[in-house]
Amino acid sequence: MSLELSLLVLESVLLVFTIILLLYSIREGRGREHLLLEVDRATKTFTRVEYFLAVVDSITDAKKEVTGLITGRLPAHEDKKRTADIVSAIEKMTRSGVRIKYLLPRFHDRLHIGFLYTMAGAEIRLSSCSMLHDFRYMVVDDDLVVIGVPESVGLKEATKKGYQIRSEGLASVLKENFNNCWEKAASFRDYLAEVMKETNASARHMAKELSIDEAELEKFLSAHKTA
Numbered sequence: 001m002s003l004e005l006s007l008l009v010l011e012s013v014l015l016v017f018t019i020i021l022l023l024y025s026i027r028e029g030r031g032r033e034h035l036l037l038e039v040d041r042a043t044k045t046f047t048r049v050e051y052f053l054a055v056v057d058s059i060t061d062a063k064k065e066v067t068g069l070i071t072g073r074l075p076a077h078e079d080k081k082r083t084a085d086i087v088s089a090i091e092k093m094t095r096s097g098v099r100i101k102y103l104l105p106r107f108h109d110r111l112h113i114g115f116l117y118t119m120a121g122a123e124i125r126l127s128s129c130s131m132l133h134d135f136r137y138m139v140v141d142d143d144l145v146v147i148g149v150p151e152s153v154g155l156k157e158a159t160k161k162g163y164q165i166r167s168e169g170l171a172s173v174l175k176e177n178f179n180n181c182w183e184k185a186a187s188f189r190d191y192l193a194e195v196m197k198e199t200n201a202s203a204r205h206m207a208k209e210l211s212i213d214e215a216e217l218e219k220f221l222s223a224h225k226t227a
Contacts, residue, residue, distance in 0.1 A: 029096030052082040059089040065099045068138035072104035072113040089118045094121030103127045112210045125185035143168045
């Protein structure tokens with residue numbers, strides 16, 4: 001075998017070996033990226049669970065009043081269980097005399113949560129306040145604040161995690177903001193009637209659209225007519 005041929009064979013072997021190493025490196029890199037994504041996803045899930053637990057605990061610890069700005073997004077997957085826990089907490093506390101008031105963004109798809117919370121005993125209004133775009137919070141008994149932090153700015157962004165802050169000063173500032181928005185907001189009943197009128201939707205169609213019980217909606221609408 002000539003020297004030129006030997007060198008060509010060696011070069012080819014080295015090239016194949018380099019390609020194999022490159023492929024393994026790419027595969028390992030994708031594996032690391034996948035692992036990091038899984039860890040990041042698990043972290044987000046954990047912090048969201050923390051946030052929802054903080055919300056439920058804060059509601060059940062309330063003595064007089066809970067007020068807040070929330071996204072009111074239609075719950076999906078595991079959020080359905082978390083929403084059910086909040087509804088149960090609202091029912092329990094409103095029966096014991098705690099007043100619970102929430103502001104939701106003025107969008108049709110927020111009527112699902114609005115209905116659930118209203119039926120649980122909370123006072124719900126829908127608002128166009130700019131604060132609802134990228135901020136969500138609860139004020140409990142004028143001294144405890146629970147702040148939700150979204151993934152990024154936007155009405156449709158899920159809350160990533162939350163913080164509990166014991167501060168009368170911060171509670172006072174946020175309560176003032178809440179009251180300003182509350183005065184200009186539409187009640188849940190009025191906004192629901194407005195949407196049904198605009199869309200010419202029957203109770204049956206509205207219940208299906210909002211993923212709520214038709215009989216409960218009919219009962220609510222009947223009570224609204226006689227109110």
